[in-house]
Amino acid sequence: MIARHQQERGLGGGFPILAIVLVLIATGFFFGCKPVIPEGSLVLTQVPKSAPEGGAGLDRLYPTGSRVILVLDNGKTRVLSKGLAAAGAPAISPNGARVFFSGRDGSGEWQIYEADLAGRAPRLVTAIKGGAANPATIDENKIVFSSPAPGRSERSEPSAIYLQQVGASPQRLTFGNSSALEPTVLGDGRILFVSAWARSAQDDCQFGLFTINSDGTELTPFALDGDGPRFVRKPREIGFGRIAFHSAYSEDARAWRTEQIHVARPFKSRAPLQPNMEGCDSVEAGQRGAVLACCEGRVVEFQPGSFEVRERFDDPDWREIEAVALVPRAMPMGHLSTMVSGKKTGTILCLDANLTKSTNKALSTKLKAEKVRILAGSREEPRRLGEVNLHPDGSFMAEVPADTPIGFEAVDAEGRVVRRLAPSIWVRPGENRACVGCHEPYNRSPRNARPMAVTKPAKRLEGTVESIAQK
């Protein structure tokens, strides 16, 4: 009966094949019909060569017309920032399947978008006041970014790092008085970011690289402690135990150079990434140990330490300023948070407030601190939370408000301040934060000794400071 019906309609024996084809197509749609992107494709930021100079912050880096595109291995391109006025700073999820980037629509506010690799309009991921910039991925569903977006906020508050699960609300991770910018996620799971601060209102900004855990705990200097260039941008882990970044001593766009540090000794290994390598806008880890860079408006690839540079892509009508390879990479190590939800304080334990990196031992001995004054709030007008006496071994322990910039003044027996740290560090709720000394040498492990401070309960210094989270 059915066969006769098919013959009547002229379908004949071809019907089962057609049905199978239709089922396959339907199955493709059912599973999202995700495009298969060849591994090794590139995601680029392109800036029109005719783009006017000027603006500030992201507007200067990514002028109107700049876009994020996908370059397939056959050379074909696909615009991923369709419908946006400007876009840049692409970041790839560890599985190599999702692309996030900073984008600006007609409203003028920078936010984070997720690209549709099929070429449809991107999806808005963040909607945070002041804008969001420079996404980096922690896993397939979590991004970190800085906000407010540099150069666009009318508020004077410094940028902070936020973490957001896609589809959920952002959580603030940094609480210092310095700007926290351009986060990237290291293989060990920590977030590396650029910190910029001024010692006073008249001073130029100082730059350093710092790390935090993915819950904002354990703020730690990583490299460059205000002792280097005036500007630092885009730190990236490029493999072979190296971090690359861009630095400049002036705002001149031609003055940027690309440097590297060895993770084995970050404070003692700063050097140019490649000899004579100038005019580069970005450096990222490429495929098979290679480094992918955008230099002089084109995409190049090279092996670390090799002088042989291979061109990967160049569009004569555009200037390529950022390139990332669309490849899976090792998932960063996770971090099980030790924070205590609902707690409003954390604990600071210093093992020896008289241990400093000062090489002048005589001066250090002379200026021996007897107690520590703990400050909170702004750099310019910090409030005193209280004082704690140092134990004979130099240790002290105090319970301080969480998520608030905390600073210290080491005070000698005559009341003189012998060392000072303006409010700039913080503890997260329930965090036990310990440090080896007071401006101690970098990358220093603690001496194995039980600090005398832990033999008594921590002094509680709650003060009246309102935490940034409460604000």
Place this chain on the structure above:
Amino acid sequence: MKSRAFIVASLVVLLGGCGLFLAGRIWGASHVRRWSGRTDLGFVNCNHCHWQSIEKLPWAAERRRYASPSGMAVSPDGKSIYVALDEMDEVVEADVATQSVKRRLKIEGAPFGVAIDAAGDRLYVTCRESDMVMAVDAREMRALERIAVGAGPVGIAYASTQAGERLVVANSVSDNISVLGAKPLREIARPKAGREPYAAAIDPAGGRAFVSSRLAVPETYLSVANSELTVLDPLSGRILARDLLASAHLSEGVAVAPARGWSLTPLIKVRNLVPITQVANGWVMSSGLAVREENGRLTQVPLDESHGYFADPSAVVIDPSGARAYIASGGSDVVTVVDLARLEGWLGKACDQSRAEAIDDLSLAAEFVVARIPTARNPRQLALSPCGQKLFVAERLASSVLVVEAQSFKPLGRIVLGPDGKDDPIRRGEKVFTSAKYTFQRQFSCRSCHPDGHVDGLSYDFDGDGLGDNLLDNRSLQGVAGTEPMKWVGKNPNLEIQCGPRFARVLMRTDPIPAAELSDLTTFLKSQPPANWKRNRNTPLTPAQERGRKIFFATKTSQGHAIPRARQCHTCHRPPLFTNRLLSSVGTKGPHDETDMFDTPHLLGIGLSAPYLHDGRAKTLEELWTIYQTNDLHGVTSYMNKHQLNDLVEYLKTL
């Protein structure tokens, strides 16, 4: 009518059942009170005291054995390498050129360390479980003679001296050193060493031998623990020096750099006295190398980097020219190469303070570490060909020996000794246990604190329960199956929780170990018999031990007074596991403890798991009752004289 009868019958059965249940609970609670002598206990599960059987425990079952390489020695012509396979009770000879096993020799008693004489005629093999050193004809591969040494011999070194041939043997269980003469084997001296002497090396030119002890011993549980590097005269066995390596443990290797007169000892620099608020910056521990110069000056230098660690450094070898040292990091699957000229250069210009602080400066290793050679799982022993051209790496949990071209660090191939046990959860679990990849920046493995699954003898301050509070003695993981709950306060109901999320949060500071690997890990841990189990099993008690056994099970004092049931040893430490797995208060609460209720530890292998009590304050078993006894709360012992106490301790050591 029928339905009403059914309902009534059901109610009767239900009420009867409930009544029986309640009566059972009431009887159970009174039974517990009666036999425990404790009024604070309600109903507890019967299996705390009954239905325990050693035979049913996973560690009592025979486990699969693997060709896991331990000690190695290369023939003087460089053509053969001899490898001890302790699990297989074998020593094998492999052909270096073809990278294949040529001959096998069965040697009972877990052959572990291997040394070869200058002519390549004789092999000397330590047998860890039979407490023997075996001489083997290397050309015929047959046993020649054997000699009893101290307990648990592991490391062995050979040297030809003017006074004759000498062997120095590290006896890891009896904590001493056997100095032997060869042809025939004879013991010349047996001096005392540190805790668990593990490796030996002889400097034939300098007439000195070095023995490193892998466990550190603190003066008190709140003071820095030191491991001992014993320096002795290999001719007479006379001790020349007992150098203390501060805060160093797991020193499982030692090597001599003849050209410089140095000895090198890999170590873990442990920071157990600092509250564990973080892992970064070597906060918990870091790897290092102790350099002992000819004048006896000791300097510890780091092998780790600022943000990367190379856990569990064990073996060390130095090439004949004295240019390079190679150190195997069993937790990181890496061999670290140290340029000794660069290290000498740094030492030459370092001031006293720089030397003292060197081990804590994680940026220093880049000054002298020139390469990291990747290996398969768990490199634990190293050997060099006589000219130093080839490096052999015993990859213990891969059942293979990696051959490396020493000049270029390029792998030349691998001698496969047997299957690596991918299909065996116990073997897979051992790989998890010994790997540092689960901790932040790969700083340490489970083995770093539990060598061979046992103890490191140290107390730690975890920050989750307050900084400075609740110090915890590291407990043995051997014989742990069936002794749940875990932790000194009994918080963790089983190993899966102990080693899973809680461990990740408290110590590893990373994601928890994935479920499948966690399952393998706990399977491995449960397969571990108590320390000394094989040695103690079926050994008849001595008269002193028998007297001690009677004291342990005594219900009356020697004066005839009844001992309250709650204070009889065997009430809480109930055989066969010698624990009732309940929390008890025995008057040991310290000033920084939140509670006085602690888990009753099992006593199997207790003789080797010092220190004692929850915070490790008692250095010896004797101190439990001579110093830390409170009003006879921890068993009634006040009636005992010193001989009775000694007898009790002797018995406990047999468990």
